[in-house]
Amino acid sequence: MRPRIYLLGDSITEESFTEGGWGATLANHFCRMVDVVLRGYSGYNTRWALKVLEKVFPEAPPSQGDGDGGGGAPVAAVTVFFGANDATLPDRCSGFQHVPLNEYKHNLHSIVSFFKKLWPKAIVLLITPPPIDEVARLQYPYTDNPQGLPERTNEAAGEYAKACTAVAAECGVPVIDLWTKMQQCPDWKKEYLSDGLHLTKKGNQVVFDEVVAKLRDEGVSVESMTAELPLIADINPNDPLKAFQ
Template sequence: MVGPERPQFVLFGSSIVQLSFSNEGWGSILADIYARKADILLRGYCGWNSRRGLQVLEQIFPKSLSPTTRIIFLSTPPINEQQIKETLSGKFGKVNRTNEDCRVYSEACLQLCQEMDVNCIDLWTAVQQRDDWLTTCFTDGIHFSPEGSKIVVKEILKVLREAEWEPSLHWKSLSTEFSEDSLYDPIGPDAKTTINVSDMDVERHMQWE
């Protein structure tokens, strides 16, 4: 660990996670929002499924998690079948995945999480709430474009805002690291007083309620 202890968000999954820091992805947006508040750790592995992930689960997460550990599942998002045919078929052969398959997997994930009392985000439904989702939310029919990633971030923050967790993990509830005034802060326009700019990004982040 580097620096003071702060909350850690571990993003674990397949290519949708691994690529979440690329192309204005949802992981990079979270890292920006949580700068000086929490660490966003990327543990994504392209091409993996849940069976492959289970093989290394104890290498990613400790066997005995902290009592304050919180879990949020992201259900299977929808896909653009035509875009997949146009962009991925030449690389991987015929891609048999359908949006209906994604719905089935998404509903199974939601049901399991409900039975286990674990928070789960219904990405399959959330993405399709946007009228132009087929043409704006993906780069290749599967992975998120910047617009698709914004939907993911909004859904994650909604869970964090509404969850009755102590402490709250919503970005507005977390303290800013090293936010105290200092003689070494930047000098203001009067050339005499210092300006504490530790929360200068708050206004820019207000879109992320």
């Protein structure tokens, strides 16, 4: 059966299957080779994710537990993309989503350990939160904001991004430092962010490019995969059924 790549995260992952989204583009990139499975939950932080991991990813049968994704399908990789909600400021309008930095690190460790135990052969790829455009956040509030202050700051997002990269090093897993990568573009606020937090099509393209590059570094690429069933180019028009024998 086709291997699977699971995408786990918050709204930036949940929205990744919209038109031009990084998840949809990833599914198209690996079409007929890998099933890309979306598990994004808008508004979630690492604390909440830990509460639902076993429900979202039921444990594989013991006889198939070294990489089985359910129904006999091996799992090639899991992306873990949290931090944007953890990094909300505790004294601002979305403070209920805040997770302290040390707990965030601990939670990421636990999430990585969960997947390494469930699917030892799978690549666990961490992705840091993106940078934040604080002015734009005031223009697109999700809740009442009587203080008139952004619920997230770029500085705080940067601290959580550093924590995410540190956890990746401690766990020996790959990481995409999206916070740093995006800010290499001088006009990143308009180019990559639609509301100061979520991604534009160009922002989604950055995530897609980085994910494909990291997976390739880890041995998961179009070149290393086999297409499911014969390609039309390999089917003899004079004896088409021969290709299926």
